[in-house]
Amino acid sequence: MSPDIETLIQKISRLPGLGPRSARRIVVHLIKNREQSMEPLLSSMGDVHANVKVCPVCSNIDAFADVCSICADKKRRRDVVCVVESVSDLWAIERTSCFGGQYHVLKGLLSSLDGQGPEFLRLDKLQKRCHEDNVSEIIIALSATVEGQTTDHYIKKFFQEKNIKITSLAHGIPIGGELDYLDDGTLFTAFSARG
Amino acid sequence: MSPDIETLIQKISRLPGLGPRSARRIVVHLIKNREQSMEPLLSSMGDVHANVKVCPVCSNIDAFADVCSICADKKRRRDVVCVVESVSDLWAIERTSCFGGQYHVLKGLLSSLDGQGPEFLRLDKLQKRCHEDNVSEIIIALSATVEGQTTDHYIKKFFQEKNIKITSLAHGIPIGGELDYLDDGTLFTAFSARG
Numbered sequence: 054m055s056p057d058i059e060t061l062i063q064k065i066s067r068l069p070g071l072g073p074r075s076a077r078r079i080v081v082h083l084i085k086n087r088e089q090s091m092e093p094l095l096s097s098m099g100d101v102h103a104n105v106k107v108c109p110v111c112s113n114i115d116a117f118a119d120v121c122s123i124c125a126d127k128k129r130r131r132d133v134v135c136v137v138e139s140v141s142d143l144w145a146i147e148r149t150s151c152f153g154g155q156y157h158v159l160k161g162l163l164s165s166l167d168g169q170g171p172e173f174l175r176l177d178k179l180q181k182r183c184h185e186d187n188v189s190e191i192i193i194a195l196s197a198t199v200e201g202q203t204t205d206h207y208i209k210k211f212f213q214e215k216n217i218k219i220t221s222l223a224h225g226i227p228i229g230g231e232l233d234y235l236d237d238g239t240l241f242t243a244f245s246a247r248g
Numbered sequence: 249m250s251p252d253i254e255t256l257i258q259k260i261s262r263l264p265g266l267g268p269r270s271a272r273r274i275v276v277h278l279i280k281n282r283e284q285s286m287e288p289l290l291s292s293m294g295d296v297h298a299n300v301k302v303c304p305v306c307s308n309i310d311a312f313a314d315v316c317s318i319c320a321d322k323k324r325r326r327d328v329v330c331v332v333e334s335v336s337d338l339w340a341i342e343r344t345s346c347f348g349g350q351y352h353v354l355k356g357l358l359s360s361l362d363g364q365g366p367e368f369l370r371l372d373k374l375q376k377r378c379h380e381d382n383v384s385e386i387i388i389a390l391s392a393t394v395e396g397q398t399t400d401h402y403i404k405k406f407f408q409e410k411n412i413k414i415t416s417l418a419h420g421i422p423i424g425g426e427l428d429y430l431d432d433g434t435l436f437t438a439f440s441a442r443g
Contacts, residue, residue: 054339055311057295064289068274075265081335082264084300084309091297094259095290098278100252102286105279114279116250140276144249
């Protein structure tokens with residue numbers, strides 16, 4: 054095998070969710086479909102590399118001059134900020150179009166196992182923003198995992214006594230979910246939070 | 249989401265084994281790890297795009313001038329040709345280093361469902377090669393699926409009465425396999441072919 058191919062397989066196998074076997078399959082596909090697959094992918098990745106940056110305000114990733122398109126959008130409310138773990142979560146919320154405010158993307162959740170402390174949350178930056186934009190509500194939209202809930206709790210504590218409403222996403226039965234198949238924790242939460 | 253990012257996600261989600269969700273994860277990873285991941289991947293894919301071609305003799309993919317490194321290797325036997333379905337199968341055989349001959353990579357297996365007829369096997373090319381290189385044995389190394397075995401049978405028929413020994417890989421119990429967990433077909437084959 055040519056060293057060029059070997060290097061490419063290695064690079065692709067290190068991407069999240071992929072391994073050596075799937076990387077080999079992808080590389081064979083790319084080489085066999087040079088015009089339809091490899092060339093468009095190369096040019097598209099080049100575009101992203103040239104244009105896409107991390108927004109200095111909310112840490113969203115986007116192609117922009119000063120701030121990302123969400124921060125720059127005059128039609129969006131500036132007094133509600135939604136805290137998410139990652140850009141994929143931001144995209145997921147944007148797909149539902151249920152939220153018209155601003156975002157604050159964390160660098161990661163609090164996790165002693167991974168050595169991620171409060172500096173990953175960049176709360177001082179969020180606090181400054183709350184002050185400047187007169188933010189009245191912070192919506193914490195984190196996963197219902199141990200790390201997510203610990204971080205949720207930490208953020209609530211941090212903004213206590215700062216006269217800002219802090220809310221979290223509701224927990225309960227997912228839409229389309231059958232009672233019979235739910236885990237005990239979800240069922241318990243759904244019962245306690247009934248309304 | 250910026251259209252650049254959207255296009256890249258779309259291109260990546262069309263690669264084999266990936267979908268929109270895994271493509272989104274990969275793109276976020278690439279953008280967040282610009283220097284460690286996106287740049288090496290871009291340059292490595294550029295190298296492959298510039299250097300790697302399909303070998304005109306055996307259809308292997310490699311970086312070469314006239315013919316691929318396997319066809320050009322003077323130390324390899326020229327009188328044994330191994331027929332494989334794809335370059336990944338060639339790589340798998342090369343990893344075992346059990347074979348020191350030449351290869352013939354098919355464009356695909358015979359499959360009426362996918363509309364793949366005998367032209368996908370390029371047997372006329374293989375026959376010409378057999379004549380020129382005085383090939384004494386063709387080893388058919390195809391998957392033990394319906395398409396693989398149909399193609400195996402077709403190739404054997406094609407080279408009948410041409411004074412070339414045609415062999416196929418052995419079928420039986422895989423190494424490390426437990427009898428109890430084997431399917432009936434394999435166990436039956438292993439019994440019939442005992443020796």
